[in-house]
Structure formats: structure tokens, C-alpha cells
Amino acid sequence: MNYDFSEKVSHLQASAIREILKFTADPEVISFAAGNPAPEAFPVETLTELSAEIFAEDPILALQYSVTEGYTPLRDELKKRLEKDGIFDPEADELIITSGAQQANELTAKVMCDEGDTLVCEAPCFIGSLNAFKSYNVDLRGVTLDPDGINLEELEKVLSGGTVKLIYLIPNFQNPTGNTMSLEKRKAVLELAKKYNTVILEDNPYGDLRFAGEDIPTIKSMDNSGNVVYSGTFSKVLAPGIRVGYAVGPKEIIQKIVVCKQVADVHSNIWAQVLAYKFLTKCDMDKHLASLREIYKHKCSLMLDAIEKNFSSKVTCTKPEGGLFIWCTLPSDCDMMSFCSRAVQEYKVALVPGTAFMVNETDKTTSFRVNFSTPTDEQIVKGCEMVGRLSKEMFGE
Ligand SMILES: Cc1ncc(COP(=O)(O)O)c(C=O)c1O
Numbered sequence: 001m002n003y004d005f006s007e008k009v010s011h012l013q014a015s016a017i018r019e020i021l022k023f024t025a026d027p028e029v030i031s032f033a034a035g036n037p038a039p040e041a042f043p044v045e046t047l048t049e050l051s052a053e054i055f056a057e058d059p060i061l062a063l064q065y066s067v068t069e070g071y072t073p074l075r076d077e078l079k080k081r082l083e084k085d086g087i088f089d090p091e092a093d094e095l096i097i098t099s100g101a102q103q104a105n106e107l108t109a110k111v112m113c114d115e116g117d118t119l120v121c122e123a124p125c126f127i128g129s130l131n132a133f134k135s136y137n138v139d140l141r142g143v144t145l146d147p148d149g150i151n152l153e154e155l156e157k158v159l160s161g162g163t164v165k166l167i168y169l170i171p172n173f174q175n176p177t178g179n180t181m182s183l184e185k186r187k188a189v190l191e192l193a194k195k196y197n198t199v200i201l202e203d204n205p206y207g208d209l210r211f212a213g214e215d216i217p218t219i220k221s222m223d224n225s226g227n228v229v230y231s232g233t234f235s236k237v238l239a240p241g242i243r244v245g246y247a248v249g250p251k252e253i254i255q256k257i258v259v260c261k262q263v264a265d266v267h268s269n270i271w272a273q274v275l276a277y278k279f280l281t282k283c284d285m286d287k288h289l290a291s292l293r294e295i296y297k298h299k300c301s302l303m304l305d306a307i308e309k310n311f312s313s314k315v316t317c318t319k320p321e322g323g324l325f326i327w328c329t330l331p332s333d334c335d336m337m338s339f340c341s342r343a344v345q346e347y348k349v350a351l352v353p354g355t356a357f358m359v360n361e362t363d364k365t366t367s368f369r370v371n372f373s374t375p376t377d378e379q380i381v382k383g384c385e386m387v388g389r390l391s392k393e394m395f396g397e
Contacts, residue, residue, distance in 0.1 A: 028348050031349075031371075033352045035324060038299065065266065065270075069258055075095050092250060094248075098246055103264070108249075118164045124145060145179060152189070155167070167199070170206075171218070176325055178327055186216065204230065209323055210322035212321040231245060237292065296372070313397060325370070328370060340352075351370055
């Protein structure tokens, strides 16, 4: 049978990095390739108790169909917390619970963009969002990501060249680079969005995982003209398996997202929403977040120290103040793909080639992403020694 796939998905390709990631099934391979929270970060006992409570108190609530907007007590609790941070404006905004931030981002693109519309993202950018945007056949434009955020000159050039429907940004501890956008750039990007009458999608899954430096206000909290949709998630602060995230934004946009979500999956897992609500209201969230920050601070500095000690001095890397990722860059004339292939095949360490995060996998980069949250301390030390050996073999001390 020859299947005739739809126009909108026929150009989507399985990523070339699968070739590298498939080696992670080998138990000998240390994976720096994942993007998962640390296994030790899950509050397993508490979640077990709360789950039992849900079924003891109101099993039908957790098992029955629910409303598309999400479990009302959870929405109200989130609104209250986000209002305190200036992210939710009760006069202008609405909030919908989604199946992870992934769905919040995907549905925002769906309601804002027609096929062929221009959508701007940072280059490099989170692969899950790239694929979601590509599935809508938008004209995706990657704008260079500088250490302090998206390059403003390049951004304005794209904005002034024609209508841009959406600007997708990950201002805190960006995936894949770990970079954080400065306050000045956040303000400037918001001004540009107003000037060119476009919408920013601010994706902030890692904002609560700051383990160094000072918090910077979100772009959403500085917006008073309805130019920003904000997405958040419980994935990195509680558990990604529960698939509970949310989108906050101007009422009109969220109402459209509700209609699209109804078509997509009716509503997010209601049992998981009740679980998230109970965790927020019955547990000490601040204490929990502080413990997560300790875990990630330790693992990040262990990895940065190991990189410093073992890698060739020709390899540079970012120094994130939060999140889960470090972005390493090899000398400009080298073959990064062959470096990553040799790392996994000969040195048994999986890295994610930077091309995976480019708008087109053919765009040139000599960078790769490493993750410090998933491996154990021993794996971080051993893995960096191995990659360090390869880097010195290829680039000298
Ligand atoms: C930048 C970014 N946005 C969104 C997501 C999706 O998160 P969720 O599990 O909430 O769908 C991720 C997950 O890694 C991410 O890195």
C-alpha cells in the first residue's frame, strides 16, 4: 500500500539525531542527551499519598469527563499565584490548562498562524516547538540567539520586512543554550511587538529553576497591551508524566485555544490536574522548589567543573543560571556531527548535535547540547572525562 500523506505533514522528517539517540538504549552509554528532570527530584511519597487521597475522597471527579478549560480549583489557584507575579491580569487575561506546555505552544501557533504566515523563533530553539510550528507549514524564521537573548537588529529586520504573526521566545535558561534574556532585551522585544503589532509567545518551563543570579521579570508581566501569551508547566517542577501545563493570555486568544483544545483532546487528564492542585495547596511549594534548585545547582556546577577540567580549551560553553542545559561550542571549522558520532560510538557518551535545534537541520552550527539533570554525579564526571579525551584528541589541549 502506498500511503498518500497530507501536504501539511509530508515534509516532516524524522530527525537525523535519532541515529545518535538510538545508541542511548545501550546500557554502557552515558546519556547527556535527555531533557528530563532529575529522577531524585520527584516527590514520589507525597504524590503517592495525594493520589490515594484523590481516590478516597472523590474517585468520580478523577475518572469522569471534565471541562476543556481545566479543573476550576487548579485554574483559580494558578491565577492567584500568577497574578502575584504580574503574569495574570484578571481584567484582561484568561488561563487554560493544557497537556503540558507543548500543547500550550502548539495551540497558540495554531490559533495565530495560517499556512505560510511568518513565525519568528530563536536560533537555536527547542525542538518540540520547532516541530509543532513546522506541522502548521508556517514560514519559520530563526533569529540569532545572543548570550543575552534574541538579536534585536535581526529581529527588527524580519519584523519590518512583512507581517509576523508570532514571536516565540524562551527567555529563561533557554533550551538548548541555557542562556537568559536580559531585562533590557525583554523590554525592547515587547516594544518591537507593540510597534509591529504582533504577539509574543513567552515559554517559561524553567523559570522556577533559577539556582544563581537574580530573577528577571517575565515579558508577560510588563505587557499591558495584550501582546503576550505566556506558557507554563508542572513538568520541570513536579513531573512531566502528569502532562499538566497552562497558557495565560488575552481572553480572546485563550477562548480560541479552548475551542481548538476541545477538538484536540477534549481536556487534559483530570486526575493529574487534581493531583497538581493538591500538591500546590497542601504542600510547601517554596520548600520543594528550593530543594530542586539545590539539586540542579549541584549538578550544573559539577558538570561545569568537569568540563573545565577535562575539555580542550578550544571548546567553549555557556554558564547557565538555572534550567537543565549547557551549550558547548567546538572550533568553527570542525565537523560537529562527526564529534557527536564518535562521542557516542567510541567514548560511549550521547550528546545532542546542535543541528537538531536549528530551524533547518542543514543550518550550520558547531555546537552541541549537554544535559546535567538526568545523569548521576558519577556519570557526569565520567562522561565529561570521556568527551574531554575526544576533544583533546581532535583539538589539542
Ligand atoms: C522550552 C520548552 N518548552 C516546552 C517544553 C514542553 O514541556 P511540557 O512537558 O510541559 O510539554 C519543554 C520540554 O522540554 C521545553 O524545553
